[in-house]
Amino acid sequence: MRRTVIFAGQAGSGVDKTASIFAEMLAAQGLQVFIYRDYSSLIRGGHNFSTVTFGEGSIRSHDRKADALVVFNKDAIDPHRDSLIKGGLMVTSGDYSEEGAVIASGGNNRYLANNSSLGIIAGYFGLDKEKARRVLAERLGPTMGSAGSAFEAGYDMTDGKYSIRGGKRAIVIMDGSEAVARAAIDMGLKAAFYYPMTPATGVFAKLVKMSDERPISVVRTEDEIAAAMATIGAGFSGVRAMTGSSGGGLALMGEAVSLSGMAEVPLVIYAAQRTGPSTGVPTYTAQGDIKFILSLGPGEFPKFVAMPGDAEESYELTAQAFYFADKYRIPSFILSDKHVAESYFSVLGTLRTTVPKKMTVRVKPVKGYQSYKIDESGFSPMAIPGSGNLARATSYEHDAFGATIEDAEAIKKMTDKRIRKSSSLASETADFSPIVTYGKGSKVIVGAGSVKGAILDALEYLPGWKFVQIRHIEPFPTKAFTGSLKSAKEVVIVESNSTGLLASIIREKTGVDIKKKILKYDGRPFAAEEIVISIGKKR
Amino acid sequence: MNISDLTTGERPTWCPGCANFVTLAAIKKALIELHSEGMIDIDKTVIVSDIGCGAKIYDYLNINGFYALHGRVIPTAIGIKVGNPELNVIGFGGDGGTYDEGMSHLVHASRTNPGITMMVANNRVFALTKGQSTSSDSPITNPLSIAAVSGAGFIARGSSTDLDHLSSLMKEAISHKGFSLLEIMQPCIIFRNDGVDIAEKMEMIAKPKEPNFGKNIDRLHTKDGRLPIGIFRKEERPSLEDLMRYDPKG
Ligand SMILES: Cc1ncc(C[n+]2csc(CCOP(=O)(O)OP(=O)(O)O)c2C)c(N)n1
Numbered sequence: 001m002r003r004t005v006i007f008a009g010q011a012g013s014g015v016d017k018t019a020s021i022f023a024e025m026l027a028a029q030g031l032q033v034f035i036y037r038d039y040s041s042l043i044r045g046g047h048n049f050s051t052v053t054f055g056e057g058s059i060r061s062h063d064r065k066a067d068a069l070v071v072f073n074k075d076a077i078d079p080h081r082d083s084l085i086k087g088g089l090m091v092t093s094g095d096y097s098e099e100g101a102v103i104a105s106g107g108n109n110r111y112l113a114n115n116s117s118l119g120i121i122a123g124y125f126g127l128d129k130e131k132a133r134r135v136l137a138e139r140l141g142p143t144m145g146s147a148g149s150a151f152e153a154g155y156d157m158t159d160g161k162y163s164i165r166g167g168k169r170a171i172v173i174m175d176g177s178e179a180v181a182r183a184a185i186d187m188g189l190k191a192a193f194y195y196p197m198t199p200a201t202g203v204f205a206k207l208v209k210m211s212d213e214r215p216i217s218v219v220r221t222e223d224e225i226a227a228a229m230a231t232i233g234a235g236f237s238g239v240r241a242m243t244g245s246s247g248g249g250l251a252l253m254g255e256a257v258s259l260s261g262m263a264e265v266p267l268v269i270y271a272a273q274r275t276g277p278s279t280g281v282p283t284y285t286a287q288g289d290i291k292f293i294l295s296l297g298p299g300e301f302p303k304f305v306a307m308p309g310d311a312e313e314s315y316e317l318t319a320q321a322f323y324f325a326d327k328y329r330i331p332s333f334i335l336s337d338k339h340v341a342e343s344y345f346s347v348l349g350t351l352r353t354t355v356p357k358k359m360t361v362r363v364k365p366v367k368g369y370q371s372y373k374i375d376e377s378g379f380s381p382m383a384i385p386g387s388g389n390l391a392r393a394t395s396y397e398h399d400a401f402g403a404t405i406e407d408a409e410a411i412k413k414m415t416d417k418r419i420r421k422s423s424s425l426a427s428e429t430a431d432f433s434p435i436v437t438y439g440k441g442s443k444v445i446v447g448a449g450s451v452k453g454a455i456l457d458a459l460e461y462l463p464g465w466k467f468v469q470i471r472h473i474e475p476f477p478t479k480a481f482t483g484s485l486k487s488a489k490e491v492v493i494v495e496s497n498s499t500g501l502l503a504s505i506i507r508e509k510t511g512v513d514i515k516k517k518i519l520k521y522d523g524r525p526f527a528a529e530e531i532v533i534s535i536g537k538k539r
Numbered sequence: 540m541n542i543s544d545l546t547t548g549e550r551p552t553w554c555p556g557c558a559n560f561v562t563l564a565a566i567k568k569a570l571i572e573l574h575s576e577g578m579i580d581i582d583k584t585v586i587v588s589d590i591g592c593g594a595k596i597y598d599y600l601n602i603n604g605f606y607a608l609h610g611r612v613i614p615t616a617i618g619i620k621v622g623n624p625e626l627n628v629i630g631f632g633g634d635g636g637t638y639d640e641g642m643s644h645l646v647h648a649s650r651t652n653p654g655i656t657m658m659v660a661n662n663r664v665f666a667l668t669k670g671q672s673t674s675s676d677s678p679i680t681n682p683l684s685i686a687a688v689s690g691a692g693f694i695a696r697g698s699s700t701d702l703d704h705l706s707s708l709m710k711e712a713i714s715h716k717g718f719s720l721l722e723i724m725q726p727c728i729i730f731r732n733d734g735v736d737i738a739e740k741m742e743m744i745a746k747p748k749e750p751n752f753g754k755n756i757d758r759l760h761t762k763d764g765r766l767p768i769g770i771f772r773k774e775e776r777p778s779l780e781d782l783m784r785y786d787p788k789g
Contacts, residue, residue: 191621191783217621217783222647226614229607233587233618236605237626241618259608385603385619385626386583394597394606395590403549404598404606 001055003164004063005121006080008049009072011042018070018114019050021139023173023344025122025132026054030166033173034453035344036062036525041198041282047076056166059346060310060453064527068124070117072110089124089158091117102157106150115140115147119154126163129155172347176340177202179311179351180270183318185210187357190239191217193227197249198282199338200272204244224249228256228267235266236393238361238384240322244270244334247280247289254297257331261301261418263393264329264372264382268321273337275523284523285338287449287496290505293335294474300415302422304332304429305474309452311345312352317471319353320432327360328379328425335473337496339450339525354432363387370400374413378420426475434472435480441466443490445535446514448473448502450525451494457528462535470502476509485512492516492538494531540574540581542567549598558699558725558734559593562660565702566600566629569709578714579627587616589632589641592667593660593725596631610640613648616655617779624654624780629713634661634675638682645682645720649689652717653779658709659720660699662727670730684760686720687772693719694759695770699726700738704768711770717778724766737766744769 007019016037023033031054039048051062068089069080074096084090093104093113102120106112115136122132129152136151137144180203184192194204207218221227227243234241245253250271260267273289275281293305304324306317318334325332362369362381365388373380383389392402397414399405405414438456441464447455448470455467468484470477485491493503493514498521503514518534520526545567553559573579581602588597590609597606607615612630620628637645637659648657663676674680683694693715697705705723712719724741726734742765747753751774758767 191618193618217780219617219621219779219783221614222643225611226617226644226647229611229614230618230621233605233615233620234622235618236615237585237619237622239622241622255608256611263605265605384623385585386580386623388582390601391585391603393604395608396606402604402606403547404595 002053002059002063003055003125003162004051004053004066005068005070006049006051006066006083007070007072008047008076008080010044011039011046011048012044013072013110014114015048015050015072018118019052020173020344021136022118022121023052023054024139025127025135026166027171027173027346028131028135029127029164030168030171031056031164032059032171032346033344034059034062034346037342039283047079049076049080056164058456061457061526061528064529068121070121072114089161091120093117105153111147112150116150116154119151120157122151123155123160124158124162126160169348173344174311174347175202175342175344176308176311176314176336177342178206179314180318180334180336181206181210182351183315183353184242184322185214185216187319187322188240188359189216189242191219191231191234191241193219193221193230193234193241193243195221195224195227195245195249197246199274199341200244200246200249200270202341203270224252225256228253228269232256232260232263232265232267235326236384236391238363240326240359242268242270244272246272246274247276248278250289250293250296258297258299258301259395260331261297261299261303262395264418265393266325266329267331268325268334269331270318270334271336272341273335281523283338285450285496285525286521286523287337287501288521290335290473290501293333294505297331301418302328302330302425303474304328304330304425304472305335306333306472307335307449307470308340309449309469310340311347313471314340315351316353319355323355324425324429326382328421329382330421330425335449337450362389365389371402372398372400372414372417374400374417376420377424378417379424422475429472429475430477430480434470434477435484436469436471437466437484438469439466442488444468444485444488445492445494445531446470446502446506447494451496454526454528454531455494458531458535461528461532465535473505476505478510481506482510482512490516492518492535494518494526496520496525540571542571545570545601547599547601551599552595553592554729556728557592558662558728559596559660561699561702561705562593562723562725563596563599565706566596566709568706569713570602573710573713583625584627584629585619587612587619587628587630589636590667591633591636591665593633594631594636610636611644612636613641613644613655613657616657617648617653620653620655621780621783627713628655630655630657632657632659633666634659634663634682635665635673638675638680639673645686646689648718649686649691649720651779652690652692652776654717656712656715656719656721658712659722660725661722662725662731664727664730666727666730670727678762681760683720683722683771687756687759691720692717692772692774692776694756694772695720696722696724696768698724698737698741698768700734700741708770711773715773716775724768740764740766741768742766744771746770
């Protein structure tokens with residue numbers, strides 16, 4: 001059974017923190033949780049809310065209907081009144097009242113009122129009081145004081161309508177941003193360069209925090225151009241490095257992406273989509289940049305682009321992005337979005353990757369070393385400065401030693417060498433699950449990235465349907481994809497954009513024309529219910 | 540190590556008589572001397588080049604090199620230095636790339652003090668795109684002054700009309716810990732052939748007794764039509780990579 005609580009209030013009043021503490025309490029009971037965070041591009045005031053959906057089974061997306069609504073100010077009631085189910089619980093606090101609502105203690109003291117509200121909700125859903133209290137103590141630390149008693153008093157304020165019990169598995173609550181940062185660290189990241197832009201900033205904020213205890217450099221540069229160029233510079237020096245941004249910031253990196261392609265120096269970019277075009281809607285989600293990222297940077301050169309659909313995949317695909325970037329000496333993208341970056345997911349077990357963790361660079365001298373050796377595969381390890389080899393990299397067309405050339409035959413030869421890397425790359429990426437199929441059925445839902453959670457949760461209500469998730473957009477897994485559609489009676493694609501960009505890429509790469517599209521482009525992520533309803537309508 | 544070790548087999552495509560030949564000779568001389576004095580290890584030295592006539596130096600210097608993008612030498616060099624602080628990183632750019640396309644990088648590097656050297660061949664034209672005038676062609680523009688007020692720790696100006704002096708300035712700039720900026724005044728014999736004018740306006744400024752080159756910096760800000768040549772400031776403070784966490788040895 002899925003249950004949902006919405007926490008709502010002004011920015012700065014603790015909506016996000018209270019919701020995330022509640023999520024940790026749920027996880028401590030062995031329940032799976034998903035939190036959708038909705039907030040505006042402002043710092044204080046406005047209206048923020050977090051939708052916490054939880055249950056005993058798999059929970060990978062949020063529901064729109066809520067069993068309980070916790071509001072931190074009067075204005076927060078109206079936007080959510082209709083979301084509360086009949087007979088649902090409303091918790092208010094402060095100096096206003098609402099018919100039928102339970103009023104948290106603490107009055108206008110936000111800190112006490114939030115923790116009293118937490119207690120009320122924990123009691124209402126019948127969470128183990130002691131376990132929940134321990135989570136609170138861990139989160140609030142020694143400053144907990146009166147918040148603890150506010151929580152306990154709140155716990156007994158309702159009769160406890162439910163008695164939810166979870167499983168025994170350890171569950172960790174994590175957003176996509178943290179998973180990307182952790183993967184980077186585990187892959188041996190030494191330097192990161194960024195310029196703040198929502199929703200990419202989360203990764204770099206995490207890295208800054210992590211750099212307190214680890215020997216890594218995180219530099220806030222003067223702009224995205226500098227960030228991308230410095231990342232390439234660090235790669236050339238022989239360490240793992242990354243940058244990242246969103247929309248317009250990524251547009252500024254286009255020239256650097258092309259340089260990485262030409263100079264064959266690794267470049268890892270974390271690209272977090274938001275509602276566009278242009279400045280768009282900074283704190284809302286979209287999948288409107290898929291084609292933009294595929295074509296980012298002038299000229300033809302190989303790239304790796306992966307789209308994670310949750311926290312675990314953010315970890316796994318980030319690790320892949322690092323591995324492929326230096327092995328093939330190419331630009332490599334983790335193409336995420338606001339919904340994956342900033343939603344909290346339940347991670348079961350440990351974060352995992354199957355790629356080798358060591359960076360592929362040449363550190364020992366080789367006789368007659370050629371930076372751009374022309375061979376079958378098209379790629380060979382890059383030598384780093386100080387290795388006794390002449391490390392040469394260039395944005396101009398070049399010969400095998402990296403010297404500038406302009407003659408026709410040499411241009412063609414070097415272009416062929418670069419492009420050959422695409423096929424070498426494609427044959428290796430095929431071993432890293434570029435396509436994953438969930439469920440069984442003769443009818444198929446296709447999607448990539450953040451639509452994953454809602455589709456998986458929708459499948460439970462859609463007998464006969466399976467989900468084919470595309471995890472690598474480039475190189476596009478043509479064979480695996482067409483294979484997974486074999487004998488499909490019906491195919492529907494789900495995307496968070498207005499024109500069906502993924503469908504258009506699929507058509508280009510495979511010739512398969514998916515006509516039935518479920519598209520959403522209002523900045524809000526899909527809920528499973530919407531997909532179930534839309535599929536019903538599309539048939 | 541000698542000149543031939545630093546020379547590639549590439550034949551320079553600069554115009555006959557181009558001032559860039561002087562700059563190339565001066566950097567080779569500086570690198571050989573620094574190497575033999577034990578000040579640098581050539582295997583751990585990298586040049587980063589812009590795009591332009593002067594930037595072609597990448598093809599003619601037989602050392603580790605990154606032929607980067609127009610205006611983006613400084614951030615590329617910073618990335619290399621942060622990635623491996625043991626490397627000597629020397630940037631080469633024109634006035635178009637450094638003072639126009641990439642000006643903000645110069646201002647910020649002056650402030651954050653990465654341990655890199657930036658050499659700017661200032662011929663007051665975009666030479667490789669056939670002679671359009673750059674911002675530093677205007678007497679209003681004073682990029683070294685901007686670098687100074689932005690906090691650059693080492694600021695110097697040399698001229699391609701005096702190879703030995705230029706080479707000694709290069710050595711000083713490369714040896715400086717922290718960000719160093721060396722402007723090289725050059726005529727462009729095709730589009731801005733004012734070598735005689737440069738030589739006439741040139742005024743060697745002496746090395747004063749005061750620390751950090753004292754009042755020399757004032758000479759940079761005065762607009763008296765003269766062209767002061769020498770070191771304007773030499774001041775050490777913690778560098779960007781010192782303040783960062785990553786240590787290849789640790
Ligand atoms: C982003 C970008 N813009 C424009 C150019 C074209 N371009 C090539 S060289 C050059 C001028 C270089 O002038 P400068 O930096 O002063 O060097 P010089 O040729 O005078 O040595 C320009 C504008 C380019 N390569 N890249």
